[in-house]
Amino acid sequence: MGTRAVITFKDKNFGRTEKYSVYQHYDGSPDSVAESLVKAQTKAWGWPRFEASDFAAAYIAANKEGAGNLYLTSGPQRHFDLEFAYEVTFDKNQSSLIVETFVVNTDENDKQTTMTISKCSLSELLDQKGRDWYRYAA
Numbered sequence: 336m337g338t339r340a341v342i343t344f345k346d347k348n349f350g351r352t353e354k355y356s357v358y359q360h361y362d363g364s365p366d367s368v369a370e371s372l373v374k375a376q377t378k379a380w381g382w383p384r385f386e387a388s389d390f391a392a393a394y395i396a397a398n399k400e401g402a403g404n405l406y407l408t409s410g411p412q413r414h415f416d417l418e419f420a421y422e423v424t425f426d427k428n429q430s431s432l433i434v435e436t437f438v439v440n441t442d443e444n445d446k447q448t449t450m451t452i453s454k455c456s457l458s459e460l461l462d463q464k465g466r467d468w469y470r471y472a473a
Contacts, residue, residue: 337360337361338361338362338363338364338367338418338419339358339359339360339361339363339414339416339417339418339419340358340359340363340364340368340417340418340419340420340421341356341357341358341359341408341410341411341413341414341417341420341421342356342357342359342363342368342391342394342420342421342423343355343356343357343410343411343420343421343422343423344356344357344387344388344390344391344394344423344424345387345422345423345424346385346386346387346424346425348386353387353388354387354410355387355388355390355391355407356391356407356408356409356410356411357391357394357395357405357406357407357408358405358406358407358408358413358414359371359404359405360403360404360405361404362404363417363418363419364418364419364468364469365419365421365436365453365460365463365466365468366464366465366466366468368419368421368434369434369457369460369461369464370461371394371397371398372394372423372432372434372457373457373461374397374398375390375393375394375396375397375398376393377393377397378392378393378396378397379393382425382430383425383427383430385425385432390423391407395407411439411447411449412447415441415445415447416441417439417441417447418438418439418469419436419437419438419439419468420436420437420439420449421434421435421436421437422434422435422437423435426456429456431456431457431458432456432457433454433455433456433457434453434454434455434456434457434460435451435453435454436451436452436453436454436460436468437449437450437451437452438450438452438468438471450471452468452471
């Protein structure tokens with residue numbers, strides 16, 4: 336399935352927001368990304384430690400199955416064929432990943448617009464498996 340997405344992992348380090356992004360060429364739907372985030376937890380620091388750079392690397396390490404599909408990127412603005420984008424942060428109070436899901440639309444002039452369609456914990460996103468995420472696309 337050719338559902339393209341960019342997953343951006345964010346944290347604050349020494350007062351600065353740091354972002355590390357991964358481009359996913361296929362299986363970038365919210366259901367697939369949620370499952371991939373679960374797999375990535377096995378390769379990342381244990382909670383409550385969360386570093387965006389470590390988690391981006393863990394996401395690739397846990398989910399890459401050969402050439403292509405997953406690789407580092409500078410962010411969603413680099414790609415004009417996305418269907419979804421995500422921002423993943425960590426909530427220390429809940430000891431949980433927070434996943435903000437955006438639908439991405441690109442017009443005939445390659446101008447991107449995004450709309451938030453979900454912002455919830457990873458466990459809540461997993462509970463929404465099977466939801467019709469594509470109904471938000473233009």
